[in-house]
Amino acid sequence: MIGYNFAYLDEQTKRMIRRALLKAVAIPGHQVPFGSREMPLPYGWGTGGIQVTASVLGQQDVLKVIDQGADDTTNAVSIRRFFARTAGVRTTTHTADATVIQTRHRIPETKLRDDQIIVYQVPQPEPLFRLEPSRVETRRMHGLADYGLMHVKLYEDIARYGQISISYDYPVMVNGRYLMSPSPIPSFDNPKMDRMPALQLFGAGREKRIYAIPPWTEVRSLDFEDHPFRPINAPHACGLCGATDAYLDEVVTDDRGGRLFVCSDTDHCAERRAAGHVGAEGMKEAAE
Amino acid sequence: MSTLNPAAGSAGLSPGFADPVAQAQACFRAVLDAMARPGRVHTITGVAPPAPLDAATAAVLLTLVDHETPLWLDAALRETAPWLAFHCGAPVVTDPRAAAFAAARGLPDLDRFDAGTHEMPETAATIVVQVQALGVGPRFRLSGPGLREPAGFAVTGLPADFSARWAANHRLFPCGIDLILCAGDRLAALPRSVTIEEDG
Numbered sequence: 001m002i003g004y005n006f007a008y009l010d011e012q013t014k015r016m017i018r019r020a021l022l023k024a025v026a027i028p029g030h031q032v033p034f035g036s037r038e039m040p041l042p043y044g045w046g047t048g049g050i051q052v053t054a055s056v057l058g059q060q061d062v063l064k065v066i067d068q069g070a071d072d073t074t075n076a077v078s079i080r081r082f083f084a085r086t087a088g089v090r091t092t093t094h095t096a097d098a099t100v101i102q103t104r105h106r107i108p109e110t111k112l113r114d115d116q117i118i119v120y121q122v123p124q125p126e127p128l129f130r131l132e133p134s135r136v137e138t139r140r141m142h143g144l145a146d147y148g149l150m151h152v153k154l155y156e157d158i159a160r161y162g163q164i165s166i167s168y169d170y171p172v173m174v175n176g177r178y179l180m181s182p183s184p185i186p187s188f189d190n191p192k193m194d195r196m197p198a199l200q201l202f203g204a205g206r207e208k209r210i211y212a213i214p215p216w217t218e219v220r221s222l223d224f225e226d227h228p229f230r231p232i233n234a235p236h237a238c239g240l241c242g243a244t245d246a247y248l249d250e251v252v253t254d255d256r257g258g259r260l261f262v263c264s265d266t267d268h269c270a271e272r273r274a275a276g277h278v279g280a281e282g283m284k285e286a287a288e
Numbered sequence: 289m290s291t292l293n294p295a296a297g298s299a300g301l302s303p304g305f306a307d308p309v310a311q312a313q314a315c316f317r318a319v320l321d322a323m324a325r326p327g328r329v330h331t332i333t334g335v336a337p338p339a340p341l342d343a344a345t346a347a348v349l350l351t352l353v354d355h356e357t358p359l360w361l362d363a364a365l366r367e368t369a370p371w372l373a374f375h376c377g378a379p380v381v382t383d384p385r386a387a388a389f390a391a392a393r394g395l396p397d398l399d400r401f402d403a404g405t406h407e408m409p410e411t412a413a414t415i416v417v418q419v420q421a422l423g424v425g426p427r428f429r430l431s432g433p434g435l436r437e438p439a440g441f442a443v444t445g446l447p448a449d450f451s452a453r454w455a456a457n458h459r460l461f462p463c464g465i466d467l468i469l470c471a472g473d474r475l476a477a478l479p480r481s482v483t484i485e486e487d488g
Contacts, residue, residue, distance in 0.1 A: 006309045017355050020354075022408040026322045026466045026479035032410040042425045055319065058313045074325075114325075143406035175433050175481070177462065197436075199324045214324045214434035214481075218486045 004083035007087040013037055017055040017210070021201060024212035027171050029174025030142070031125050036208040046079055046104055047205030056117060056201070057083065065097035069247065073112045076104070085202035093267050105168070105236040107189040109268040112198035113214055120183040121244055122204040125211065127171045127181040147179045148152035150222060158227055166279040167232050173220045182219075188231040188247045190235045193219040236261040241272035302336055304350050304375035311335070315351040319468060322477035327430045327441035329422050329476045344470035345391060352414070353378045353389050359388035362396055365418075366400045384413075391416040395446055398457050398465045398470050409462040412480070419445030422471045427487040434479070440487055441476070443469060453485045 005011065013035070020034040035041065039047040055229075067076040071093040079102060080091045092098050095110040112118060131149045141147065150171055158164045170187035174180045182190060183202060193200065193213065194214045200213040215221060223229035233277050234248045239260045246268055248261040250262040260281060263269035273282070305311040311334050318330035337346030346348060354360055359378040361369055369380045372391075381387055383398040388411075393416055404412035425444030428451060431437075447453065457464045457480060464480030478484070 006313075008358060011309060011312065012354060014312075014316075015352060016356065018320075019352055019357070019414075020410070021320060022414070023321050023412075025320065025407050025434075027462050028481060030462060056313075058317060059310060132295065139407045163431060180337070195436075199320070212324075213478075216436045217433040 004086045005006065005257030006059075007083065007132075008039075009037065009054045013051075014045070014055045014255075017051055020210045021052065021055065021212065021252050024201070024210050025163050025214055027178075028213050028217050029178030029180040029211060030210045031209040033208055034210050036205045039205065040082075041078070043206035044123065046075060046102070046121040048207075048210070049102050049104070049119050049205075049206060050079060050082070050203075052119045052201050052203035052210065053083065053100060053263045054087075057087055057089060057100060057121070059087075059089065061099045062091050062092050062097055064095060064101045064267075065103075066099070066101070066106055066108065066265075066267075067104045067177070068079055069108075070266045072266065094271075095267055096234075105186075106186045106247070106264060107185055107192045109243075109263070109265045111192075111272075112196060116198040118196075118198050118200050119201045120185075120200065121204070122181065122183045122202045122209070124144035124169075125181055125202065125204040125207050125209040126181050127169075142178060145177060148172075150179060154222060156222070158224070164223070164227065164229075170229075173222060175217050176220075177224075180211065180219075186232065187221065187229075188228070188233045190219070191231060193217075211275045234261050237279060238263045238272075239279045240270060241277045242279035243269070243272055294400055296313055302316060302338055302372055305335055305347075307334075308350075311347070312351045314346045316476065317352065318349060319477065322468070323434075323466070323479050325434045326432065326478055326482040327435070327439050329474050331473050333473055335434055338368055338371050340364060340393060340418075341371070341391075342418050344475040345416055345458070345459060348416050348470060348475065349378075349389070349391060350375055350424040355379070357388040358386050359479050360384045360401075360413075361393075362390075362392035363390050364393040364411065365391050366485045368431050376432060387413050389414050389416065391418070393418045394465075395404055395450065395453070397423040398453060401465055403463040403465055406463060409464070412463060412465055414466045416468045418448075419469050421445065422469060422474045422476050429485045429487040430478075430482050430484040431485075434482070441484075443471075443476075445471070451484050454478070458483060 003106040020032045057177045065076045065080040067073040095108040103120045169184040222230040246263045332347040353376045355377045360379040385485040401413040467478040
């Protein structure tokens with residue numbers, strides 16, 4: 001830790017981010033601008049999430065970092081090491097053992113508790129970004145809660161494709177007031193955000209925005225009465241643990257069309273297998 | 289603005305946080321949790337500020353206030369301006385509308401402070417209100433984000449018409465003032481999003 005302040009950021013930066021976080025919590029779903037710092041990794045690698053984590057993290061915390069559900073991919077490993085080195089905090093891969101969870105594009109399958117904080121890495125905090133490029137305009141739309149543009153987009157999807165064609169980063173209304181990007185989590189994870197006991201914090205480093213959802217806050221995925229929101233998942237069971245209620249990744253196994261569907265949440269899958277659950281692939285292996 | 293008068297000397301100033309990094313982090317987590325769960329009371333220890341600042345009030349200001357945040361103090365706390373200026377480096381302002389943070393003994397008039405705009409509600413002021421006691425006294429009923437179900441909250445030292453005054457502030461949402469209530473070494477928060485009714 002020599003040569004660094006605790007958790008890398010200097011205290012003045014932490015104070016600035018902490019003030020932004022408190023305002024974000026007080027205005028659920030509203031994007032609060034903050035002075036995003038240059039970090040020792042490029043924008044797009046989770047700099048927003050890292051700055052939020054660095055500002056909340058304390059010596060007693062236990063940190064878990066996941067990237068698309070996995071604890072062992074590059075982004076997750078390097079961020080976990082970053083905080084192990086600059087803050088000396090304990091790290092874990094077990095969702096239940098963590099006090100702070102930084103995530104890229106997934107919410108763990110294990111239900112989060114009210115003593116946990118989940119920090120999302122956000123590439124594009126503005127849900128209206130693809131519909132209205134001007135930030136001056138989108139800010140005004142949020143100010144007026146004028147979200148007609150997004151409803152038209154969803155309606156046009158239904159008119160064109162017969163369904164809403166958004167499978168990730170599916171827009172949500174927070175506390176009935178702000179339209180919010182849930183970050184690029186699969187729409188499968190959207191229902192987990194609704195009335196979640198844990199505090200949810202979002203950091204967008206390149207776009208310099210922080211936002212938050214307090215615990216137990218209503219988070220509703222946009223839909224229509226006759227086209228209700230449907231979370232999407234592959235219609236399979238996990239090949240390794242047999243789970244049917246977890247979000248699945250499709251893995252290409254050979255060049256003859258072989259496919260394997262496995263839990264995207266590696267910790268969830270490993271825990272299920274440790275508890276004796278076996279999927280179709282595991283049974284094949286046992287038979288060989 | 290007032291700055292520390294060198295002629296006054298620093299001999300009379302008591303220290304701030306002994307371990308600024310860890311104590312500011314611990315205090316921030318308490319305030320963050322308090323803001324995320326309105327009415328939940330936290331205890332802050334480890335700082336001995338000059339009277340009439342309470343330990344929790346001082347800790348919150350040391351944690352959140354610096355040269356970027358103009359600070360307004362009411363008449364009762366103004367004598368602690370040199371201590372705050374020395375430890376936080378915050379410019380102390382006399383115009384409440386210019387303040388990002390305010391500290392007061394008892395609730396000041398909320399409409400004297402900046403409540404933000406609909407496009408930038410985050411610029412609204414945060415007021416640290418020193419009250420007599422948290423957890424005892426007149427009871428309120430809180431509901432809104434952060435609360436699983438409506439919860440009771442007792443506080444001594446707020447004006448009798450507090451729920452009416454709060455309703456006027458809450459009606460401004462997403463604009464509005466956020467309060468951090470401090471008593472001794474305890475604190476709780478009331479973000480603008482919370483609905484407050486008198487209970488019983």
